[in-house]
Structures are given as C-alpha cells and as structure tokens.
Amino acid sequence: MTNYYTVAGHIFSVCGEEEIFSRMDNYAPFSSGAAETVVFSLSVEGGEPPAYVEEIRQDDEGQVIICGRTPAGEPVFEYRWGGKSAGWLICSADYVRSRLVVTDGYQKLAVDNALMVLYALATARLQTALFHAAAVSYKDCAYMFLGKSGTGKSTHARLWQQYIEGVELVNDDNPVVRIMDDGQAWVFGSPWSGKTPCYRPVSYPLKGIVLLSQAPYNKIERLRGIQAYAALVPSISGKRWDERIADGLHQTENTLASHVPVWHLECLPDEAAARICNETISA
Amino acid sequence: MQIKSGFVLREVCGEKVIVGEGLDAINFGKLLSLNETAAWLWKQAKEMGDFSVDDLAAKLCEEYEVLADDAKADVAEMLDEWKQVGVVE
Numbered sequence: 001m002t003n004y005y006t007v008a009g010h011i012f013s014v015c016g017e018e019e020i021f022s023r024m025d026n027y028a029p030f031s032s033g034a035a036e037t038v039v040f041s042l043s044v045e046g047g048e049p050p051a052y053v054e055e056i057r058q059d060d061e062g063q064v065i066i067c068g069r070t071p072a073g074e075p076v077f078e079y080r081w082g083g084k085s086a087g088w089l090i091c092s093a094d095y096v097r098s099r100l101v102v103t104d105g106y107q108k109l110a111v112d113n114a115l116m117v118l119y120a121l122a123t124a125r126l127q128t129a130l131f132h133a134a135a136v137s138y139k140d141c142a143y144m145f146l147g148k149s150g151t152g153k154s155t156h157a158r159l160w161q162q163y164i165e166g167v168e169l170v171n172d173d174n175p176v177v178r179i180m181d182d183g184q185a186w187v188f189g190s191p192w193s194g195k196t197p198c199y200r201p202v203s204y205p206l207k208g209i210v211l212l213s214q215a216p217y218n219k220i221e222r223l224r225g226i227q228a229y230a231a232l233v234p235s236i237s238g239k240r241w242d243e244r245i246a247d248g249l250h251q252t253e254n255t256l257a258s259h260v261p262v263w264h265l266e267c268l269p270d271e272a273a274a275r276i277c278n279e280t281i282s283a
Numbered sequence: 284m285q286i287k288s289g290f291v292l293r294e295v296c297g298e299k300v301i302v303g304e305g306l307d308a309i310n311f312g313k314l315l316s317l318n319e320t321a322a323w324l325w326k327q328a329k330e331m332g333d334f335s336v337d338d339l340a341a342k343l344c345e346e347y348e349v350l351a352d353d354a355k356a357d358v359a360e361m362l363d364e365w366k367q368v369g370v371v372e
Binding site for chain 2: 055056224225226228229230233240241243246250254257258
C-alpha cells in the first residue's frame with residue numbers, strides 16, 4: 001500500500017507492507033490524499049544490502065549513519081544501532097525516488113531516520129530546512145530554541161510552557177522552517193519530535209530564533225549578520241558536501257539570518273531565563 | 284600553494300565568507316570573513332589552482348593601483364593567515 005503525507009506543505013509518499021504503517025502513528029496527523037507530484041517517494045522493502053563505498057560516517061552515541069555511494073553513483077545511507085544494521089537507504093541522485101532495505105530489527109527507527117534524511121535533502125532546494133531545535137508558539141507566532149545536544153532546548157521550551165501564559169509546544173526536536181512565496185519564514189510541526197511525542201500539523205510565522213548555551217547567569221543578546229548565520233548552520237540537517245544541497249540550504253540560512261531576529265541566550269534552567277527570553281524576543 | 288578542497292566562498296548577509304562544506308572540510312566549524320579584495324584574490328587563487336605569493340601579487344597589481352612591494356607584502360600576510368586557519372596548503 002502507498003500513503004501520502006504533507007509536512008510544511010510538501011507532499012511525500014511511503015509505499016510498503018501494511019505492517020510498516022502500523023508503527024507509523026506519528027505520521028497519521030500529517031496524512032493527506034493521493035497526489036500526482038511529490039517531493040520524494042520512499043519504498044520500504046526487504047532484500048539484499050547494496051554494495052557501496054563509504055564517504056563519511058557519523059557516530060552519535062552508538063547510532064551510526066554511514067554515507068556512501070553505489071558503483072552507479074547513487075547516494076546510500078546505512079543505519080546501525082548497537083552494532084547491528086537496521087537498514088540501507090538507496091536514493092536517486094536528486095533524492096526524489098528512494099528505497100529502504102530493512103532488516104528484522106529497528107524497522108521503525110530506520111523508517112523514521114530515512115524519512116528525515118530524505119525530507120531534509122529533497123526540500124533543501126525549496127527554501128525549506130529541517131531543524132534540530134525545540135519550537136513553541138506564543139501569541140500566534142513561533143519561537144525556536146537551538147543548541148548542541150544536552151544544552152537544554154527541551155528544558156527551556158518546557159519552562160516557557162510552565163511559566164508563560166498561552167505557550168504551546170509546536171515540536172520538541174525537529175521542526176521545519178519554510179520561507180513562503182511572500183518571503184515570510186514559517187515554522188511547521190513534523191512527524192519527528194525526539195523523545196517527546198508532539199506530532200502537530202500546525203504552523204506559525206517565525207518571530208525569533210534563540211541559540212542557547214549554559215551559564216551560571218541569565219543574559220540575552222542579539223546576533224547579527226555572520227554571527228546569526230553561524231548560529232543557524234549547525235542546527236540544520238543536510239549533506240553539505242553535496243553542492244546542490246549546500247547551495248539550497250545556504251539560501252535559506254542567509255534569508256533567515258537577514259530577516260528573522262536571532263538571539264544568544266546564556267542561561268540557567270530556571271523561570272527567570274524563560275521570562276527574560278520571552279520578554280525580550282516577543283517585544 | 285593551493286586552496287584546500289571543500290572550502291567555498293559564500294555571500295552571507297552582504298559579506299564575503301569562506302565556509303567548509305566539502306567532505307574534507309566538513310569539520311572546519313568556523314567561518315572566515317574576507318574583505319572585497321581578499322575575496323577577489325580567493326577567486327583568482329581558485330582559478331589558478333596552484334599559485335604562489337608572486338602570482339597573486341602580480342594579479343593584484345593588474346587589477347588595483349598598488350605598488351609591487353606593497354602588493355607582495357599584503358598577499359604574503361593574507362596567505363599566512365589563510366595557512367594558519369587551514370584553508371590553504
């Protein structure tokens with residue numbers, strides 16, 4: 001069977017055995033009708049692992065992603081958890097048509113990771129970026145919190161919800177930002193939200209981006225130009241050694257750095273941090 | 284001397300910046316800001332592939348009104364910085 005999903009206005013399709021979809025509850029809120037054109041399609045299959053040559057690997061606490069190419073030049077991503085292969089994603093050069101070869105274990109993780117990678121790469125040229133961030137809404141606008149893993153993005157988002165009236169979580173780990181045709185940047189919920197289930201098909205205009213770092217005090221300052229750009233780049237998923245992907249992401253990052261206020265908040269994990277941040281950036 | 288593979292000249296908020304994007308430069312983790320002249324020299328160096336201080340100083344003299352000795356000193360200083368940051372080898 002084939003299902004269609006819409007995330008930030010971009011439609012993609014997933015085709016596979018019914019069993020795969022029984023574990024895709026997080027995608028249900030993004031379900032959409034069949035579409036003739038999609039930004040990408042993924043087919044989930046069994047079968048033999050592809051032959052490929054490794055280009056680079058990323059090891060994140062035992063979760064390994066190996067990037068490479070088949071002899072025919074197709075991009076490949078292999079996912080390994082705890083030393084065991086969970087799947088191989090084989091893409092067309094433009095990432096529009098892909099198949100995921102799954103194994104017996106970690107199928108859900110492999111499907112989620114494959115769809116995130118494909119979404120980030122297939123939409124990079126469409127003024128769209130998949131962020132590693134927490135996003136909240138307040139007074140009909142969205143605010144995003146960035147930072148390295150363990151900095152306290154989720155904690156800061158929770159403090160806003162706890163102490164500031166009218167704040168809701170948009171996404172806890174992977175919101176999407178899209179620059180619309182009128183040039184305005186919007187934040188969208190997604191089917192990927194890290195450890196906090198928060199799969200909401202909502203959208204708000206993006207009014208502020210905050211880079212967090214831990215400190216024994218609370219202090220916020222505005223970042224401009226190159227500094228703002230440098231704050232955004234590490235928080236956006238991509239494959240920058242692919243020139244076309246890098247070009248697309250650069251355009252989006254440049255537009256955001258030029259048009260959306262970017263801030264640096266050095267903070268404690270406390271109520272005062274949420275208040276000073278909220279009062280400064282929503283003013 | 285040559286520009287290391289993977290480094291790209293980009294325009295960020297109206298300024299010229301070198302970023303590491305290629306496979307060999309993906310962990311650069313910095314942005315190198317260039318003024319207009321340095322950005323122009325970067326493009327010349329990229330076109331030449333292999334270049335020396337004298338090559339770039341000569342280019343600089345062709346394009347801008349500058350004394351040969353001054354051009355050489357400026358280019359040498361700039362290349363020292365680029366070497367230290369690690370974008371040329």
